[in-house]
Amino acid sequence: MPAADQNTTPPGFSITLDADASEPRVVVTGELDLLTSPQLQETLGALITDKPSGRVVADLTGVTFFDSSALNVVLQAQRQAAEKAVELELVPSPQVSRVIELTGVAEHLSVSEEPPA
Template sequence: MVAVTGEVDLATAPQLEQELADALATPGATGVRVDLSGVEFMDSAGLRVLVAALKSAEDAGLTLTLAAPHERVRRIIEITGLSEVFGLAGKA
């Protein structure tokens, strides 16, 4: 699991990108769960990292799951139409 806290923006997205890449490259991993409960703000740079990580996971036959996104972050994911891509549609 990768636990994310604070803000995910242009300045912090590269760190998240590296952590997700490392988690997906863990030998024997079947997937990665990304705990977003501690993230209060995410901009397009953060969304780009999550979409790229999802594609990398799928290409490797792994799963990438977003868990417990803060309401503000969930709203951003919904507005951009990514809730269905990440399997958050209909979840509260």
């Protein structure tokens, strides 16, 4: 029997990219964990690399679980964005806000409580 496909997306998880908007945004729903965080890293990394400057919005209002691997991805994306003169703005769900609060990394992130228009 073949090994399980490690790239299988769990039910309820999705990443939607709207790169054509004036402020590109990534919308994530479901659980962001060790299995799904690499997909967010790839999406944000490509978007930040391709954006010469400006702002990128990561809409995490649909995230139901957020672990340390997801937090690491967001912090790495923030560093990458700063190097490219791109503002990365996070719009967190309550679960994401709680992890940011508990870990004390809010000062390193641009967090908005307002969902993107």
